[in-house]
Amino acid sequence: GEIAPEVFKKIKDRYHQRLRLTTRHLHELVSKRLIRRKNAGSTTIIGHLFDNLKRAFNRIPMTRETFISIYPVHPETLELLNQNIDLFSQRRGIVDFLTARIGGRTGSQIAGILDQPCTSLLTPDVIFDHFIDRLSESPRFSPYYMLYQQQMETRIDSLFVDETERQVALRTVKTLIVLAVSPLSESRSTRELANMVLYQVMDGSIAVGEANYAFFEERILRKLYENIGAIRRTSGETPLD
Numbered sequence: 001g002e003i004a005p006e007v008f009k010k011i012k013d014r015y016h017q018r019l020r021l022t023t024r025h026l027h028e029l030v031s032k033r034l035i036r037r038k039n040a041g042s043t044t045i046i047g048h049l050f051d052n053l054k055r056a057f058n059r060i061p062m063t064r065e066t067f068i069s070i071y072p073v074h075p076e077t078l079e080l081l082n083q084n085i086d087l088f089s090q091r092r093g094i095v096d097f098l099t100a101r102i103g104g105r106t107g108s109q110i111a112g113i114l115d116q117p118c119t120s121l122l123t124p125d126v127i128f129d130h131f132i133d134r135l136s137e138s139p140r141f142s143p144y145y146m147l148y149q150q151q152m153e154t155r156i157d158s159l160f161v162d163e164t165e166r167q168v169a170l171r172t173v174k175t176l177i178v179l180a181v182s183p184l185s186e187s188r189s190t191r192e193l194a195n196m197v198l199y200q201v202m203d204g205s206i207a208v209g210e211a212n213y214a215f216f217e218e219r220i221l222r223k224l225y226e227n228i229g230a231i232r233r234t235s236g237e238t239p240l241d
Helices: 005-014 023-034 042-056 064-070 075-083 090-103 125-130 132-137 142-159 163-181 190-197 211-227
Strands: none
Touching: 023 064, 023 075, 023 090, 042 064, 064 075, 075 090, 075 125, 090 125, 125 132, 125 163, 132 142, 142 163, 142 211, 163 190, 163 211, 190 211
16 A cells, blocks of 8 residues: 655664675575585585696685585686675676576576586676676776777787687686776786686696796786787786786
8 A cells, every 4th residue: 555755764764774695695595506416426526626726726715615615606706796786786686697607598598607518617707798788888887898899809809819818818808897897996916817717728637836827927918918908017026916
């Protein structure tokens, strides 16, 4: 029935607390609702994948427990989703992203991460792909979309001959854009970006120290910085900083 405005305000004032999704809730959504292990040995197999990743990227900031619990979602993906909750259509957009990108959605022609090789993770660049319509329509963030479409994407296609490196370069600039539109604007080092994109040149079954980071800096990031434009770099003690 009809409710007088003053009565409605009194009711609203009494229930002022907002219920917000946090990173912990997103972890639970992935680990307890969206992902189901097919057999008892799956945890051991996922643990081996983490060991290979840790050898390939010795500075990667994730624990074995976190990796296993939300596999195949990259922990940084959940962190950036949590930071951008208000941007991406409140909580519904975040849940929609996780359900569609993990399990897939036939009607929308979205391939789920579960259909890809077991070494694939749902990395932060997929946030850009999923919410690209919202970014293009937003007066505040559409300049980033136009920059990507008109300058970055076309130049990357001609700059990178190797198809794998071309895809990694596209994923890198998508990740940088997601970082740029986040309320908590953060700079990332070469190592940190490599940890998010996971460009792995050397065999993950052997310990390679800084090799993958160096390849990422030389083959991807330096080319982007010197040839694409719109990317700002602050020098550190080493190129990886």
